[in-house]
Amino acid sequence: xxxxxxxxxxxxxxxxxxxxxxxxxxAVQGGATVVxxxxxxxxxxxxxDAIARTLATLAAKGKLGTxxxxxxxxxxxxxDDLAQLAGCHIVVEAIVEKLDAKRELFRQLEHIVxxxxxxxxxxxSLSVTAIAAGCRVPERVAGFHFFSPVPLMKLVEVIDGxxxxxxxxxxxxxxxxxxxxTPVRASDTPGFIVNHAGRGYGTEALRILxxxxxxxxxxxRILRAAAGFRMGPFELFDLTGxxxxxxxxxxxxxxxxxxxxxxxxxxxRQRLAAGLLGRKTQRGFYQYVDGAQQQPAPQHAxxxxxxxxxxxxxxxxxxxxxxxxxxxKLGASIDRCETPTAASLCLVMPLGADCTxxxxxxxxxxxxxxxxxxxxxDRQRTLMRNPLTSPALAESARALFAGDGVPxxxxxxxxxxxxxxxxxxxxxxxxxxxxxRIATPEDIDRAVKLxxxxxxxxxxxxxxxxxxKVLSILxxxxxxxxxxxxxxxxxxxxxxxxxxxxxxxxxx
Numbered sequence: 001x002x003x004x005x006x007x008x009x010x011x012x013x014x015x016x017x018x019x020x021x022x023x024x025x026x027a028v029q030g031g032a033t034v035v036x037x038x039x040x041x042x043x044x045x046x047x048x049d050a051i052a053r054t055l056a057t058l059a060a061k062g063k064l065g066t067x068x069x070x071x072x073x074x075x076x077x078x079x080d081d082l083a084q085l086a087g088c089h090i091v092v093e094a095i096v097e098k099l100d101a102k103r104e105l106f107r108q109l110e111h112i113v114x115x116x117x118x119x120x121x122x123x124x125s126l127s128v129t130a131i132a133a134g135c136r137v138p139e140r141v142a143g144f145h146f147f148s149p150v151p152l153m154k155l156v157e158v159i160d161g162x163x164x165x166x167x168x169x170x171x172x173x174x175x176x177x178x179x180x181x182t183p184v185r186a187s188d189t190p191g192f193i194v195n196h197a198g199r200g201y202g203t204e205a206l207r208i209l210x211x212x213x214x215x216x217x218x219x220x221r222i223l224r225a226a227a228g229f230r231m232g233p234f235e236l237f238d239l240t241g242x243x244x245x246x247x248x249x250x251x252x253x254x255x256x257x258x259x260x261x262x263x264x265x266x267x268x269r270q271r272l273a274a275g276l277l278g279r280k281t282q283r284g285f286y287q288y289v290d291g292a293q294q295q296p297a298p299q300h301a302x303x304x305x306x307x308x309x310x311x312x313x314x315x316x317x318x319x320x321x322x323x324x325x326x327x328x329k330l331g332a333s334i335d336r337c338e339t340p341t342a343a344s345l346c347l348v349m350p351l352g353a354d355c356t357x358x359x360x361x362x363x364x365x366x367x368x369x370x371x372x373x374x375x376x377x378d379r380q381r382t383l384m385r386n387p388l389t390s391p392a393l394a395e396s397a398r399a400l401f402a403g404d405g406v407p408x409x410x411x412x413x414x415x416x417x418x419x420x421x422x423x424x425x426x427x428x429x430x431x432x433x434x435x436x437r438i439a440t441p442e443d444i445d446r447a448v449k450l451x452x453x454x455x456x457x458x459x460x461x462x463x464x465x466x467x468x469k470v471l472s473i474l475x476x477x478x479x480x481x482x483x484x485x486x487x488x489x490x491x492x493x494x495x496x497x498x499x500x501x502x503x504x505x506x507x508x
Contacts (some may be wrong), residue, residue, distance in 0.1 A: 352476020
């Protein structure tokens with residue numbers, strides 16, 4: 001087994017583009033000697049010089065000691081030929097994302113390095129097992145997936161192929177820590193952890209947009225304000241670029257034999273065909289002028305009539321008191337009768353249901369009924385109308401709920417509003433990853449927080465919301481759409497019924 005702490009650790013990096021340079025930088029900062037190789041003549045030397053300049057800049061800014069930066073630069077070695085990697089204890093490939101190219105590189109390296117040298121692939125989408133299958137000693141092949149920019153993204157996925165020897169993953173985990181990164185262990189499945197777990201956020205937002213429930217800017221605003229995401233899904237699509245996002249969505253969907261949970265949207269393919277890639281083309285979902293995002297004009301009326309008395313449903317007793325207290329704070333007149341009077345606005349607070357179904361279930365007048373998302377009403381108020389809701393009444397209610405400066409957004413009818421749908425999908429996919437033993441519950445949460453920047457990992461998000469609530473939302477979506485996309489994971493069902501945390505592992 002490789003001792004990851006040895007002071008003479010030699011690490012080879014083949015492929016010296018942005019990713020390879022980042023891996024090399026954190027490796028020399030971790031005390032390893034790094035041997036750089038690239039098939040393009042002169043590229044390895046260019047990478048060495050660029051890394052040395054970066055280290056010097058860090059020293060000049062006081063983020064690295066001068067002597068430390070100089071010592072790290074001195075540990076960068078240029079190899080014009082693969083044969084110069086013979087003494088490496090580990091070789092990390094960061095070449096083109098093509099299976100045949102990676103297999104061929106590892107075949108060549110097996111004739112050069114020792115049999116106990118780890119061959120690690122930085123692939124983000126290819127099967128580690130398939131790469132290893134072309135090797136003479138497949139047991140020493142594993143995934144070592146970093147995220148760009150490597151020095152800033154402190155996460156690395158350590159992926160075990162089907163035949164990877166246990167010591168290999170353990171060694172890579174220790175090496176990642178030596179580099180100053182946080183390792184998470186994953187089995188070899190499409191998307192590993194981060195790209196797999198990220199399917200819920202964007203794809204469900206696209207479905208909401210595709211159904212005409214809300215505009216993309218409103219969806220972004222709701223998810224930022226209510227759920228605490230740093231970027232809305234459509235801002236994120238524009239930042240990443242649809243030419244990057246769309247192939248990943250389709251690849252994972254196809255690799256999972258068209259699993260409905262990962263189903264992409266035709267909206268993305270249309271926009272990709274139109275060249276609306278995002279920031280890189282100055283137009284995606286948003287338009288950009290000199291790099292600045294242009295916000296669509298608000299759709300709300302400039303003024304609204306005073307809101308009539310508000311009758312609040314008691315079907316959701318947990319939310320009833322909180323909503324009544326909020327309305328009192330906003331100065332609203334409350335209709336406290338058992339059934340609403342003829343002039344009152346009827347307010348329902350469903351979980352996983354739409355306004356239409358809720359109004360009919362309580363025998364309310366649809367024209368006077370609005371739904372309020374009971375989640376996060378201290379940060380964001382999302383109101384949902386049904387097809388018969390009076391437009392004037394809806395706008396009056398929106399103005400009322402925005403009266404204390406908290407954002408209030410009016411959307412069309414949807415089971416689960418926006419936040420409920422998106423968060424339920426994120427939680428459910430995370431639960432199913434735990435059910436499939438792709439990673440431990442803790443590593444799933446850790447990877448998502450570090451790799452995607454979510455405020456919580458998917459399982460912690462479920463615990464924050466309440467497992468019974470998440471299950472209720474998914475069951476409501478499943479009943480309404482009759483789409484297996486929304487079927488709850490067994491991991492979620494059992495823990496919701498038992499009343500325990502989604503981070504609770506199976507007992508051995």
